[in-house]
Amino acid sequence: MQLPDNSGFDATSDAVDEVNILKGKLWDQAASLDAEKDKSKFRQYDDACERVKSFYKEQHEKQTMEFNIKMRVNMRKTVRARMGVWEAMELLNTLVDESDPDTQLTQIEHLLQTAEAIRRDGKPEWMQVTGLVHDLGKLLHIFGSEGQWDVVGDTFVVGCAFSEKIVLHESFVGNPDSKDAVYSTPYGIYQPHCGLENVMLSWGHDEYLYHILKEQSTLPEEGLAMIRYHSFYPWHREGAYTHLTNADDEKALAAVRAFNPYDLYSKSDAPVDAAALKPYYERLIKRYFNDVIEW
Numbered sequence: 256m257q258l259p260d261n262s263g264f265d266a267t268s269d270a271v272d273e274v275n276i277l278k279g280k281l282w283d284q285a286a287s288l289d290a291e292k293d294k295s296k297f298r299q300y301d302d303a304c305e306r307v308k309s310f311y312k313e314q315h316e317k318q319t320m321e322f323n324i325k326m327r328v329n330m331r332k333t334v335r336a337r338m339g340v341w342e343a344m345e346l347l348n349t350l351v352d353e354s355d356p357d358t359q360l361t362q363i364e365h366l367l368q369t370a371e372a373i374r375r376d377g378k379p380e381w382m383q384v385t386g387l388v389h390d391l392g393k394l395l396h397i398f399g400s401e402g403q404w405d406v407v408g409d410t411f412v413v414g415c416a417f418s419e420k421i422v423l424h425e426s427f428v429g430n431p432d433s434k435d436a437v438y439s440t441p442y443g444i445y446q447p448h449c450g451l452e453n454v455m456l457s458w459g460h461d462e463y464l465y466h467i468l469k470e471q472s473t474l475p476e477e478g479l480a481m482i483r484y485h486s487f488y489p490w491h492r493e494g495a496y497t498h499l500t501n502a503d504d505e506k507a508l509a510a511v512r513a514f515n516p517y518d519l520y521s522k523s524d525a526p527v528d529a530a531a532l533k534p535y536y537e538r539l540i541k542r543y544f545n546d547v548i549e550w
């Protein structure tokens with residue numbers, strides 16, 4: 256005889272449910288461990304190939320204060336080309352970034368992968384379009400830079416001591432500024448907490464594109480911060496330079512940190528179909544940029 260069960264408790268099926276919940280939790284754990292493992296494989300500079308190591312050696316030796324001033328002055332007096340954003344993406348496609356240990360993909364793919372990852376997460380259109388353009392400053396290389404060392408790679412502060420948080424920082428011994436009486440000190444030419452606004456970052460694609468788009472786009476402040484600081488890993492990832500930053504930089508830091516995973520981890524995403532995505536992004540481009548940009 257079976258007694259009516261008023262407790263609402265069915266021993267067998269509840270036990271099965273519980274096992275399933277446990278299984279689910281184990282799966283989630285395994286998946287997140289896997290994701291962790293994958294993420295830990297990015298940005299491994301000590302084990303990087305010769306191409307990457309010799310890139311950083313050259314960059315660290317040549318990015319001096321003197322060079323930086325020269326490039327900033329130069330920036331203001333030249334228009335290098337006139338073209339729209341999509342055309343710029345296509346033009347950039349000939350560049351393979353020597354500083355990057357994580358992708359050998361072309362730049363248009365990297366830009367679309369970044370934008371698509373942001374879009375997939377339901378982030379706002381201005382952020383999608385920021386992802387789409389964030390590396391267009393690498394056009395500098397096509398316009399005739401001295402090499403890749405003054406275009407790509409992580410950025411750092413010049414005019415004060417080179418931080419030990421910079422990847423492969425040993426190679427700064429070959430930089431004349433590391434022996435300069437002022438530039439080699441912790442504050443160098445800067446005042447304590449003067450703010451990043453007043454600090455000179457090494458010259459490259461971030462700084463260049465920031466100056467172009469500050470004048471020629473309607474991107475919000477956060478989007479411009481994502482562009483300006485996305486390669487500044489010693490700051491946004493390693494926490495260096497807090498003796499120079501101030502309260503105004505907090506908002507920028509939050510923006511860059513929100514952006515970084517899309518830039519970095521989308522490098523392992525499935526390939527994109529540029530032609531299929533073009534109409535969607537052309538619509539966004541129209542919303543935020545002039546048809547023709549003065550590069």
Ligand SMILES: O[C@H]1[C@H](O)[C@@H](O)[C@H](O)[C@@H](O)[C@H]1O
Pocket residue numbers: 352354355356390407408409410485486487488
């Ligand atoms: O090698 C990469 C690449 O050049 C990126 O565009 C830059 O933003 C990163 O900071 C750098 O590590």
Ligand SMILES: [Fe+2]
Pocket residue numbers: 389390460485486
């Ligand atoms: Fe970049």
Ligand SMILES: [Fe+2]
Pocket residue numbers: 365389390518
């Ligand atoms: Fe990037």
